[in-house]
Amino acid sequence: MEIVLPLPVAHSRNWPGEPQSLGECRAWVRRVLPEGCPRAADVLQVVGELAANAVMHSTSGAPGGRYAVQVEVGPESVGVTVMDLGPVLVKAVRPLGEGGHGLAIVRELADGYDAVEWPCGRIVTCWLDYPTTTSCTSSDVTSPT
Template structure:
């Protein structure tokens, strides 16, 4: 299995801040995906201890976990921040054509609540089936409009 590929996307001052991760079948990439979200938001002026960063990391973690857990094979995560609209767009693609569905809520059992949390935190959540699987797109509204910082992701 090939290791995840992390591709920083250069940005111009008026372009959205972006980051892409691709994988074959790598469960350890969930932490890398959270780190990528944290670093991208820091580049955009949102501190890692702030609620926006924590919520964004949770959304990314839940969506990537579902992709890795339920769709073996290749997948990708694309993070885009558009400062004028104060929105983080999270796009996760995987090899399964099955749409994610919220699990039955059972307080006695752990887990199964991730998609509900994502839906509560996001202003937009859509799944579309593609020729090679599916794509889940979530929009997370960022508070305020801090000025983006230049430079590639570390």
């Protein structure tokens, strides 16, 4: 008898560091998640927050800047990684009472979270586990168009 381990399926893509790319990025993530994924809404929220941070708070948001997103769908969780070009471009200016909660939201939704600085940027990775009664297998994943 052969044992077959379900392997995660990873999808990755680079995006221009422009605010209009954020909606396109979320739509792409929605397409790469398996049909009926139990944490889809949470994954979309996490990707939205991390990508917005890359555009608003790093040099990825400077002219010509880019950020990368990877979504890894496994049998028990979804991993999300966002890589930006690093140091703060400018402090975000927000109207009173608006914003400033993105990473707190990510940490609340994610079952694990890690951020690493590297010479050319920052990599934020988190994963969201599925409820123990469900799973999304790599065979459920469709290729994005």
